[in-house]
Amino acid sequence: MSALRLKKGTSSKSAYNLRDPHAEGLESHTLAVIVDNEAGVLARVIGLFSGRGYNIDSLTVAEIDHLGHQSRITIVTTGTPAVIEQIKAQLGRIVPVHEVHDLTVEGRAVERELALLKVAGTGEKRVEALRLADIFRANVVDSTLESFTFEITGTPEKIDAFAELMRPLGLSEIARTGVAALPRSDMSTDG
Amino acid sequence: MTRQMTGAKMVVQALKDQGVDVVFGYPGGAVLPIYDEIFLQNDIRHVLVRHEQGAVHAAEGYARSTGKPGVVLVTSGPGATNAVTGLTDALLDSIPVVVLTGQVPTFMIGTDGFQEADTVGITRPCTKHNWLVKDTDALGDIIHQAFHVATTGRPGPVLIDIPKDVQFATGTYTPRTKARTARYKPRLKGDTAAITALVERMESAERPIFYTGGGVINSGPQASQLLRELVGATGFPITSTLMGLGAYPASGREWIGMLGMHGLYEANMAMHDCDLMIAIGARFDDRITGRVDAFSPGSFKAHVDIDPSSINKVIHVDIPITGDVAHVLEDLLRIWKARGRKVNKEALAHWWEQIEKWRAVDCLAYRASDSTIKPQHAIQRLEALSKGLDRYITTEVGQHQMWAAQFMGFEEPNRLMTSGGLGTMGYGLPASVGVQMAHPEATVINVAGEASFQMNMQEMATAVQFRLPIKQFILNNERLGMVRQWQDLLHGGRYSQSWSESLPDFVKLAEAFGCKGRAVSDPAELDEAIREMLDHDGPFILDVLVERHENCYPMIPSGAPHNEMLMGDDSTEGAIGSSGATLV
Structure with a gap:
């Protein structure tokens, strides 16, 4: 597959890429965000990324616990290490966000x-x-x-x-x- | 005990249960049921503003001067959109405000109904959190949650959008004690290991400095007390942002003045040259840091903040401590005392010698005049004549705001209300309305410019209606002074649109509103005019005609580090480089 020299994921084509894709030290991270499944929660997460100029390479969301009203959002994002840390902190600040896991850091x-x-x-x-x-x-x-x-x-x-x-x-x-x-x-x- | 009541009654009940005594608002079609309930009770006073933006700023003034959340009630559509500037202002300055908006009935949402707007969509990025209530049974719970979210952690504005049918329908009220507030629980205690690591640094630091901000005031009076104890015991110099003024008294021995773009030379030089920076409840705003890559290059930095996203956002710090200022300071003091109250006395003495040398530069010096009133002089006289009073200051935004911060001394927290983060012209007058509502006996002075004043001057009518004796102290230079100053520095003195033509006669304006006004242009009459304003039992507009071309110094020009300050008009040639010119 490497012979095809494809970029990882779909990042290069994403319309949500606002930061310079050629900046040095860019890393791709996969974040798992556990949220209350309430109206507007996805808009809050997406609005955070667009409002602060972060990249979304891929985003999926679905309810995972019907009785507990919880959803899981999986976001693949690219940024410098400082930006990635900032993204996690900003996500954690959203009131209906319960947990933010950086799967790239927490292990394979x-x-x-x-x-x-x-x-x-x-x-x-x-x-x-x-x-x-x-x-x-x-x-x-x-x-x-x-x-x-x-x-x-x-x-x-x-x-x-x-x-x-x-x-x-x-x-x-x-x-x-x-x-x-x-x-x-x-x-x-x-x- | 569960109680059945209409949504509208539930709103009033929940506000009472939250201890709300004042609501700032403006009625309209989509909130009429709530206004009917307000009519039927006497516990909550409603202050009728003249524009919804004024309601939010008044609530901010109320909140900042009391530490309690400010409450706003406005209608749907334009009522809600007019509140957006106030919400954004409160978000950037971390002010707890609860805004209740009416909405078209649920079955009409999405039909472009009359006075319909996507209020939760519009206000999502300018609130800490917001809710659209679709079911009357959920209303009580949501209002109590909203107060909890607004006031805990890093405070901020919240909004509850209530459709009209939800106000009319009957449901079960959730009392405050049963509300689901446990889900939002920010961490208050700082990490002990990190605090101990900071104490170790404090024991050996040669050139330490406390850099404090609005977070100290937001943490409550206890935080200011602990800060005073810590500063007094260590003898470290302390500077503060605009938002933090008053947490440590201006008359305090270790006080070296405000820092930042128009901060004091000694404060900025000390920040640049320190070897240990202890940031407490401050967020390294760009007004503070100047050029980021040249910001305090040699220092070891610790940062205490309740909001983890404020840490390492702009400036990388060596010891991050997430927690509430009062909790962290308590632990810090305890650990420092237990380890023997050590500081590097000898080095500290040298450090203070250096600071005194910087102080001797006298960066606030200006050319006095006998013929025209210098704005700095006007503020100095206001300070001198009002200092002994139970005094609250609000400001608008611009040069006068910076002069007020430079030349007035704040001895207690919650005494200065100013738009720091958003820089909202038109903030000060409605804020003074809110402060005066909270402190009816106090002297409330809005230090204003003639341009900012005009942005929300309709609120003078509110002051007159509610007999709020607010003092409007207008430094009138017939210019947008700060814009003009930047055009001086950056655009070759081409003053594009930065003068105020066709100004109203502020004395006649005061009379038209039914209050008192006076204009003063002779320096010899200034004191007498200020006294008349302070002594007058009612709202008062004092139009102080000041020198028109005065610029505000010292100044860190945009794109420059702390140790390259402009000290006066003589030093401004080529001060801002091409890269700095793009900054604001």
């Missing part, structure tokens, strides 16, 4: 993203798309005689690589969820 994390890709083509291209999908362990979730829709799960880099390979084979549409991440347990081995 499992990071996964899901994507749906529609690839239209016939003949050899169609066969090749299916063959590559098999290698990447992507599933066909919808198909017509002219197209496949693949579902792929993996790191953002894996999805970038798969999408890049599908482009010449007729990639017509792509939907990505953004990163969901959990810290690895102490006992777990790489898997």
Whole structure:
């Protein structure tokens, strides 16, 4: 995958990048933010990033505890170490934010993203798309005689690589969820 | 005991339970049910302002001078949007304010109804937190939570948006003791290891300095007392930001004056040359630091702040201590005493010698005049003639604000109300209304410029209606003085739009409002005019016609470090470089 020289994640294309992407010492961090699932909480988090000029490379949010009214927001962001620290402190200041975890600092994390890709083509291209999908362990979730829709799960880099390979084979549409991440347990081995 | 009542009644009940005695507000269609409940009771006084911005600034003045939260009640749409400047001001200066806004009924939200605005959306970035109440049952709980959030941790403004149908509907009231306030619980105690590390540094420091800010005042009277004890016992010099003036008395032995852009030479030089900086409840604002990469280059820095995001935001510090100022100072004093009350006496004596040399420069000196009133002189006379009184000062924003900070001495906390962070012209007059409401017997003086004064002068009517004897002390130079000063320094003296033409006659204006006014331009009459203002039993506007071209010094020009201050008009040539010119 490294041979493709793809940028990590989707940062280079994000519309939410307000800071100089070439500044020295930039680091990518994955933050997990546990919040009260109340109206406006996502707007508070996003407003913080845009208002203070921080980057959002990827953001996912969903309720994780229905009875406890809690949601988990996973944010991938880039910045200098000082900016990353500031982002964490500013997030912690938001009243409905309960916990802010920097998964990049707290130890290795499992990071996964899901994507749906529609690839239209016939003949050899169609066969090749299916063959590559098999290698990447992507599933066909919808198909017509002219197209496949693949579902792929993996790191953002894996999805970038798969999408890049599908482009010449007729990639017509792509939907990505953004990163969901959990810290690895102490006992777990790489898997 | 659960009680059923309408949402409107719940609002008034919750305010009473919070001990609120004054509400600053302005009625309108979407808050009429609440105003009806206010009509039906006598415990809470309602002050009818003339513009919603004035309501928030008045609440800020009330809050700063009492330490209690200020409360505002306004209607939906324009009522709420007019409150935005006040909310932002309170956010930047960490002032606890609770704003209640009316909203169109829930079933109309999103239809672009009459006087509908997305109030929680608009105010999200300018409040500490805000709520849209969609259910009457939740209203009591939310109001109590709002007071809790506004007043705990780093204080700030909060807003509760209440749709009209929620005000009319009946629900169950949640009393204060049952409200879910436990979810927001900022840390108060500082880390003992960090405090001990600071004490070790204090014992050996050769050139220490306390740099204090508004956080000391926000922490409460106890924090100011502990600060005084600590400073007195260690003998370290102390400087403060604009927001922190009064926490340590101006007459105190270790006081070396305000620091920052228009701070005192000795304070800024001491900050630049110190070897131990102890920042307490201050946030390294750009008015304080000047050029960041040349800020106090040789010092070891400790920072006490209740807000972790203030630490290492602008200046990297060596010992961060997250906690409430009073809690941390208590531990600091205890540990320092237990370890034997050590300081480096010999080095400290040298340090004070150096500071006295800087002080001898007499940075506030100005050319006196017999023919025109110098603004600095006017402030000095106001200070001299009002010093013995039970006195509260508010200011507008600009040169007069800086002269007030330089030439007036504040002996107690909560005595100076000024817009520090946002720099809001039009703050001082409504703030003086709020202060006077809280302290009916005190002398409340707004030090103003003629331009700032005009931004919210409609509030004179409020003062007259409520018989608030506020004193408006206008330094009238017929100029936007601070803008003009920057045009001098930066734009070749091209005074684009910075003069005040067609000024009203402030004496006639006072009469039109139904209060008293006087103009003074002769230095010989100044004292008598100030006395008349102070002695008058009612609101008073004193229009002091001052020297028009006076600039405010000393000054750290933008983009310069602390040790490169401008001391007067002679030293301004080429003072601001091209990189500094982009700064504000």
